[in-house]
Amino acid sequence: MRLTTKGRYAVTAMLDLALQEGKRPVTLQDIAVNQEISLSYLEQLFAKLRKAGLVRGTRGPGGGYRLAKKMDSISIAEVISAVDEKADMTRCGGQSDCLDGEKCLTHELWMELSDKIFEFLNGITLGELVRRPEVIAVAERQEAVREGLRSGRLKTVVVEADAVIGTLK
Amino acid sequence: MRLTTKGRYAVTAMLDLALQEGKRPVTLQDIAVNQEISLSYLEQLFAKLRKAGLVRGTRGPGGGYRLAKKMDSISIAEVISAVDEKADMTRCGGQSDCLDGEKCLTHELWMELSDKIFEFLNGITLGELVRRPEVIAVAERQEAVREGLRSGRLKTVVVEADAVIGTLK
DNA sequence: ATAATCCCGACTATTTTACTTGGTTTTCAC
DNA sequence: GTGAAAACCAAGTAAAATAGTCGGGATTAT
Numbered sequence A, B: 001m002r003l004t005t006k007g008r009y010a011v012t013a014m015l016d017l018a019l020q021e022g023k024r025p026v027t028l029q030d031i032a033v034n035q036e037i038s039l040s041y042l043e044q045l046f047a048k049l050r051k052a053g054l055v056r057g058t059r060g061p062g063g064g065y066r067l068a069k070k071m072d073s074i075s076i077a078e079v080i081s082a083v084d085e086k087a088d089m090t091r092c093g094g095q096s097d098c099l100d101g102e103k104c105l106t107h108e109l110w111m112e113l114s115d116k117i118f119e120f121l122n123g124i125t126l127g128e129l130v131r132r133p134e135v136i137a138v139a140e141r142q143e144a145v146r147e148g149l150r151s152g153r154l155k156t157v158v159v160e161a162d163a164v165i166g167t168l169k
Numbered sequence C: 001a002t003a004a005t006c007c008c009g010a011c012t013a014t015t016t017t018a019c020t021t022g023g024t025t026t027t028c029a030c
Numbered sequence D: 001g002t003g004a005a006a007a008c009c010a011a012g013t014a015a016a017a018t019a020g021t022c023g024g025g026a027t028t029a030t
Helices: A005-019 A028-035 A039-051 A076-084 A107-122 A126-130 A133-151 A154-168 B005-019 B028-035 B039-051 B076-084 B107-122 B126-130 B133-151 B154-168
Strands: A055-058 A064-067 B055-058 B064-067
Touching: A005 A028, A005 A039, A005 A064, A005 A076, A005 A126, A005 A133, A028 A039, A028 A064, A039 A055, A039 A076, A076 A107, A076 A126, A107 B107, A107 B133, A126 A133, A133 B107, B005 B028, B005 B039, B005 B064, B005 B076, B005 B126, B005 B133, B028 B039, B028 B064, B028 B133, B039 B055, B039 B076, B076 B107, B076 B126, B126 B133
Parallel strands: none
Antiparallel strands: A055 A064, B055 B064
16 A cells, blocks of 8 residues: 555545535546646546546536445545555565565565555545545635636636647647 | 655664674675665665664774664654655645645545554564564574675675676676 | 547656765774 | 775766646537
8 A cells, every 4th residue: 555645636536526426527627626636637547546446437518527436435545546556565565575585574564554554544435534524624615616616707717827828838 | 754665775774783783783785785775775875864863883894883772762763754854745744734725635634644654653663673573584594694695605706796797887 | 510528648747766886084904 | 004894975877656748539418
């Protein structure tokens, strides 16, 4: 179980999805703006999440992504493994022959720690997170921003600014 | 508390030191051969370990490194922080303003996990590790190899091979 | 038909890790 | 006092991973 910002991006995005469950599907553009992650990078992450059977995408206008399973049966560990692929910590990668076919000195220590991390992340689901007060608080602030973007001119401005930046390159 | 192979190298080397405590100081060359880490890379790691007050080096023939503190009062977390310097996991780095001055959605989750990892690694000392049966077993095998190197011709061969490789470049 | 959206592959930039090179000092042994 | 063994030091390189870009499809609601 490796811990990288990549995995964190994925969990954040999935949590965003979970928070909007029941409403219309969430577009990557929406997540990109709210969580400040590049759209194309999100696309790559979601390709992996889709292959792992964690999300379903629907194309066309009004489309976007939805969770493919109940949020209470998606653990954080699952999300991270989906985008991380090889979870081995290079050398000592699950196999016990990290040093000339022998276990290295600290083999058991890292395995033990890795297990502990997995246990922790596997014991927490998206459903559990969306019910946490801090998450709800942050989500409400973000929802306000989202509303502003939809009803006001902000989104248009962002899109137009993007277009301008595009022409400049 | 970040987890990288760099930290693992450092812990392995420190454990090697702890295992030889009481004998003559351990040379980096010795560690390099036994743990299969490049000598110059070890030098860099030990520069940090020295600055953190975890080891003391003595120069000249017969010199090498020794632990600067009792092995029972050196935790694994200390060793890792010594070589890792910035322990922040980029964004969410301890500070609570990871997203536009606000906490990001998963802020508490990562802080919680980070604490758990630190707790675990801070609760284990080098002294504790050298008393573990698996570590003792691996150490004994490595000690046999070390003996062989000292008394036999193997070390000479390695050094000579290095010299040959040097001339080839 | 058009625009929104997912989908896809290849490419680039940045950062980190791991390692290299080529030294200089210090200190022991002879 | 010379030589060799070691720590010490700074600068560079190589490979990998992360993060992001670009340019296009393919679908589908309106």
